[in-house]
Amino acid sequence: MSYTLRGRIESRLAPLLFTLALALVLAAAERAWWPLQLAAVMAGVGLTLDVLVYHPVLEYQPGWLALPLGTLELGLTMLAARALGVGAPLAPAVALFAAGWLAAQVLGHAVLPLARLTYAQDGGELGRAGIGVAAAVVAVLSGAAGTAYAMRPPVVHLAAGVHRGPLVIGERETLVGEPGAVVRGGIVVRASDVTIRDVAVVGGANGIEVDEAQNVLLDGVFVSGAQLDGIHVRRSSVEIRDCTIDSGENPWAQGIDISFSYDLPPSMVKGCTITGGREGIVTHSVQAMLVGNHVRRTQLRGISVTEMSMGMVEHNDVHDALGIGIYCGDRSMCEIEHNVVSGTRIDHASGDSSRLGFAIEAWWESEAALKDNVLVGNPQGAGSFSSSRIHWPR
Amino acid sequence: MRVAIVGGGLAGLCAYATLRHGGLEPDEIVVFGDRADPTEAWVARARAIRQQRMRSESDGHVAATSFPGLAVRTALRRRSPAPLALSVCNRYRPTVDEFLEHAARVRARSGWDESFVQRRIQHVRAVEDGFELDGRNRFAHVLLALGHPGLARPPELEGDPRAVHAYEPHEYADEVEVVGAGMAAATEWLNALAAGASVVSVRRREPERRPLNLPRPLFTRRGLAAFHRTDRDARVGLLRSYSAPSYPPGRGWDEPLRTPRFRVAAELNGAPQVICATGFRHGFAEDEVLRRLAEDHELETADRWLVLAPDSTVPALTDETRTLSLAGVQAQWAYPAADTLAGAKYAARGFLRRVQRCRTR
Numbered sequence: 001m002s003y004t005l006r007g008r009i010e011s012r013l014a015p016l017l018f019t020l021a022l023a024l025v026l027a028a029a030e031r032a033w034w035p036l037q038l039a040a041v042m043a044g045v046g047l048t049l050d051v052l053v054y055h056p057v058l059e060y061q062p063g064w065l066a067l068p069l070g071t072l073e074l075g076l077t078m079l080a081a082r083a084l085g086v087g088a089p090l091a092p093a094v095a096l097f098a099a100g101w102l103a104a105q106v107l108g109h110a111v112l113p114l115a116r117l118t119y120a121q122d123g124g125e126l127g128r129a130g131i132g133v134a135a136a137v138v139a140v141l142s143g144a145a146g147t148a149y150a151m152r153p154p155v156v157h158l159a160a161g162v163h164r165g166p167l168v169i170g171e172r173e174t175l176v177g178e179p180g181a182v183v184r185g186g187i188v189v190r191a192s193d194v195t196i197r198d199v200a201v202v203g204g205a206n207g208i209e210v211d212e213a214q215n216v217l218l219d220g221v222f223v224s225g226a227q228l229d230g231i232h233v234r235r236s237s238v239e240i241r242d243c244t245i246d247s248g249e250n251p252w253a254q255g256i257d258i259s260f261s262y263d264l265p266p267s268m269v270k271g272c273t274i275t276g277g278r279e280g281i282v283t284h285s286v287q288a289m290l291v292g293n294h295v296r297r298t299q300l301r302g303i304s305v306t307e308m309s310m311g312m313v314e315h316n317d318v319h320d321a322l323g324i325g326i327y328c329g330d331r332s333m334c335e336i337e338h339n340v341v342s343g344t345r346i347d348h349a350s351g352d353s354s355r356l357g358f359a360i361e362a363w364w365e366s367e368a369a370l371k372d373n374v375l376v377g378n379p380q381g382a383g384s385f386s387s388s389r390i391h392w393p394r
Numbered sequence: 395m396r397v398a399i400v401g402g403g404l405a406g407l408c409a410y411a412t413l414r415h416g417g418l419e420p421d422e423i424v425v426f427g428d429r430a431d432p433t434e435a436w437v438a439r440a441r442a443i444r445q446q447r448m449r450s451e452s453d454g455h456v457a458a459t460s461f462p463g464l465a466v467r468t469a470l471r472r473r474s475p476a477p478l479a480l481s482v483c484n485r486y487r488p489t490v491d492e493f494l495e496h497a498a499r500v501r502a503r504s505g506w507d508e509s510f511v512q513r514r515i516q517h518v519r520a521v522e523d524g525f526e527l528d529g530r531n532r533f534a535h536v537l538l539a540l541g542h543p544g545l546a547r548p549p550e551l552e553g554d555p556r557a558v559h560a561y562e563p564h565e566y567a568d569e570v571e572v573v574g575a576g577m578a579a580a581t582e583w584l585n586a587l588a589a590g591a592s593v594v595s596v597r598r599r600e601p602e603r604r605p606l607n608l609p610r611p612l613f614t615r616r617g618l619a620a621f622h623r624t625d626r627d628a629r630v631g632l633l634r635s636y637s638a639p640s641y642p643p644g645r646g647w648d649e650p651l652r653t654p655r656f657r658v659a660a661e662l663n664g665a666p667q668v669i670c671a672t673g674f675r676h677g678f679a680e681d682e683v684l685r686r687l688a689e690d691h692e693l694e695t696a697d698r699w700l701v702l703a704p705d706s707t708v709p710a711l712t713d714e715t716r717t718l719s720l721a722g723v724q725a726q727w728a729y730p731a732a733d734t735l736a737g738a739k740y741a742a743r744g745f746l747r748r749v750q751r752c753r754t755r
Contacts, residue, residue, distance in 0.1 A: 002611040004619070060610040063482035113461040117412070117743050120453065120460050121736070123615040 001108075002060045007124025008050045013137045014126065015107045016043050019100035020140045026096065027144075034088040036144045038081055038096060043137065045077045063109070070101045153193055158183070165204060169194055186226070189213055189236075196221055206232035207245070214264060218243060226253055230274070233258040237265040240272060247277025251299055259284035262308065269293060280318070283309045291315055301327040302341070305334045314338050323347035323355035325378065328388070329363040336360060336368055342376040354385050362388035369393050397749055398527060400515045400683070401539030402427015403435050405722040405738035407497065408456045409537050411504045412742035415458030416750060420505035426515045426527070430507065432456075433497050435541065439561040440490050443581045443671075447487040449606065449642065452477075454735045455493070456500050458742075464488040464496060484605060518687050518718075520711045525718060534752065537745045539721040539738070543680035546672045548573060550662075560671040566591045567667035571659075575601035576639035579671035584650050586669075592655045596662055602640040608731045612636075621730060622704045629727070630697045636730050637676070678724055702728040705744030717748040 003011065019042065023035035054061070054069075074097050081088055112119045116126065126133060153172040158181040165185030169175065172191050177199035186204020187196065192214045200222040201207045207223030207230045210216050214237040222244045223230040230245035230253065240256060247253035255274035258267050259282075266287040273294045274280040280295030282304040289312045295302040302318035305311035306329040313336045318325045325341035328334035339360075347355035354363060357379030362368040364386040371393060375381050384390045397418060399406045402425055413423055429435065448454055452463030462470075465481035468488065480486035488496075501507070519526045524534040551557040551573075558564045560578045566589040572582045575597040586593045611617030624632060641647060650656075662668060677698030678684040684700065687693065693710055694701040702720060703709045706728040711718040719725075721741035723733035728744075731737045 002614040002616040004614070004616045007615070059616070062484050110461045114459050117415070117459060117746075121614050121740055121743070125615065 002123055004123035005055045008055055010126045010130035011108055011124040012046050012050055013133045015104035016137055018103040022099055033148055034086055037086040038088045038093055040141055041081045042077050045073055045080055189216055210236045210238055229254045229257045231256045235261050238267045240269045243272040245274045250277055253277035254282055255280045257282050258286050261286050279304050296320055305332050306330045308332055319343050324361050325359040327361050328366045328368040332366045334368045337371040340374045344378040346379050356380055358383045362390050396534040397423045398533040398536045399425045401541055402432055403541045405539035407432040408738035409539055409721055409742035410506055411456055411500050412458045412746050414504045416746040420508040423509045425510045426513050428514050430510055433494055442561045442563050443578050444585050445490055447489050448493050449577055450735055452481040452486050456497050518683055520691055524716050535717040535749045537719040537721055540681055542674035542723055544675045546675045547670050557668045557670055560669050569665045571596050571662055571665040571668045572671050574671035577641045580641035582669050582671050587650050595658045602638055603643040604640050605642050608636055612730050613736050626696050633726055699727045704728055706741040719745040
């Protein structure tokens with residue numbers, strides 16, 4: 001068909017109504033916004049290509065071209081979705097795109113030519129219906145955007161100064177600390193969809209405790225002086241970014257402990273600096289990504305992935321750990337790549353041969369895949385114990 | 395009855411099917427024509443040049459809606475996806491027999507025979523609120539689908555006993571000269587070669603090679619919008635350039651010509667048989683009905699074309715109460731590919747819009 005520009009746009013928007021309807025159903029079923037976000041990205045990519053590429057380049061578009069163009073649009077849509085941070089799982093996202101593409105083919109080749117006598121000769125234009133279609137698409141997308149905006153958690157600003165804790169967060173909210181805001185006595189999170197940003201926490205049994213919550217973001221928090229864990233996560237899914245945790249010389253404190261959420265979406269710890277304490281970052285029965293963290297002066301291990309956890313440990317810097325730098329234990333599976341482990345010390349007092357200053361260690365039927373790690377100034381390099389395996393994939 | 399179609403050929407059938415699809419009943423339409431079978435004139439020409447396949451593609455049919463096209467219908471009938479795959483690649487060409495079967499079905503289902511009146515209309519005259527046909531019947535809305543005004547022959551071959559027009563029944567001599575370079579000429583080259591003849595293609599210019607008889611954008615608003623914006627002289631120039639001979643590309647056309655029995659010449663050289671693949675006479679003035687109509691009402695013309703509105707109506711004789719539309723080759727001012735099935739439907743759809751808009755239909 002030789003589309004006019006208006007025809008291209010209207011023929012793009014008509015099947016998009018179907019895609020949006022599908023995305024609405026999917027969003028309701030999944031209780032997630034990604035289907036609608038992905039549909040909006042599909043619309044944006046498609047319309048951009050229509051205006052900037054297809055219309056100027058393709059004076060006539062043969063039917064067979066739908067397949068390569070669809071593949072191109074799929075690739076660009078996925079790239080754009082990733083760049084825009086749309087958290088769409090791959091398989092359902094491709095399925096939604098494919099359903100939309102198929103709807104476009106059926107509509108363009110059968111339904112619209114049947115419904116509108118002049119569809120082909122008008123270059124894909126839909127007449128007055130085209131305006132209605134465009135209005136409907138805009139209405140659905142802006143309605144979804146408005147709903148998402150209205151459903152954002154309330155933002156609570158924590159004023160500068162010391163606030164007496166523990167603060168208990170039992171409803172979805174975003175807690176933002178003004179510069180100089182300090183909570184003394186800890187924060188407890190017991191609700192999903194909570195964000196804590198730029199808050200300093202001093203003391204408390206645990207600095208920040210997250211219990212049975214999902215979609216929790218701890219961004220730029222500073223924790224010091226906790227009696228046990230700096231950040232203590234149980235049966236939850238969290239993202240912890242750019243935190244600073246100082247456990248000092250407390251022999252029982254752990255910087256970050258994420259445990260018992262293997263069946264929940266993966267957690268992530270990224271860009272944190274953790275100093276002192278017993279373990280820097282430890283996971284028990286969790287799927288976790290530990291990326292780009294700096295761990296210093298721990299008394300038991302720098303980073304621990306243990307008790308049947310699956311962990312990606314990448315681009316971390318572990319220095320001056322006593323006994324073990326990075327540990328993969330108790331039937332865990334670990335990918336340990338691009339880390340720097342330096343200055344690990346021998347734990348003479350333990351009398352334990354597995355704590356003789358190993359930079360990386362696998363223990364008790366665990367599997368650790370090592371790649372491109374830099375191990376400097378450690379008494380031992382990588383070691384495996386109790387039926388564990390370490391391998392170096394090429 | 396308020397709606398008349400003058401012309402009982404393929405363009406008339408397209409218009410009739412479109413009007414029926416638009417909600418008009420058979421008793422609201424009269425079709426005037428020479429022959430009850432709307433394919434008769436066309437099929438005689440197709441048989442004369444031994445045409446096996448259509449030049450048009452899947453949507454080259456006479457039904458009102460473009461879907462389902464002939465590829466879909468054939469795929470369903472044969473229970474094979476092959477026609478669809480070929481159609482997606484623009485390589486599906488329906489056979490003449492498939493097209494004729496389809497046209498017969500449309501004729502039967504549309505109620506064509508209920509509306510058909512076997513009478514050749516000689517004179518169309520505008521009167522108050524409509525048009526009078528041969529001074530007898532009055533209609534508010536008339537579509538003239540008059541067909542080609544006659545076969546064109548080179549003047550130097552008039553009366554020459556060796557000459558036969560490609561669209562007239564003929565066999566092939568041992569040596570044949572084919573005048574012309576369009577689709578009919580190319581078909582005749584292959585026919586004569588297949589019959590064992592030596593063939594001389596007599597032509598003054600090289601034919602263009604394209605799948606359809608015009609570039610594809612000219613079949614839709616994309617190309618038409620620019621065409622409709624042209625001024626009178628520019629449009630005449632364009633229409634003349636579009637009339638250059640062409641036939642489709644492809645090995646099926648080229649391979650048979652790679653033989654010493656085929657050659658090209660600029661002039662006739664005295665072969666025992668001359669086939670004039672020179673198409674039809676051009677211009678509204680060659681058609682008696684249109685010539686009189688233009689004279690009676692002093693209609694605007696440009697060179698050999700009647701000046702039409704973009705929807706194929708005659709502007710001076712069309713308003714909110716009446717419509718005079720042209721379909722077929724004489725509607726090229728509005729649609730350059732007017733002599734195709736797509737062109738016939740373009741005119742028919744414009745006509746239907748006018749009829750539907752008129753409350754006094």
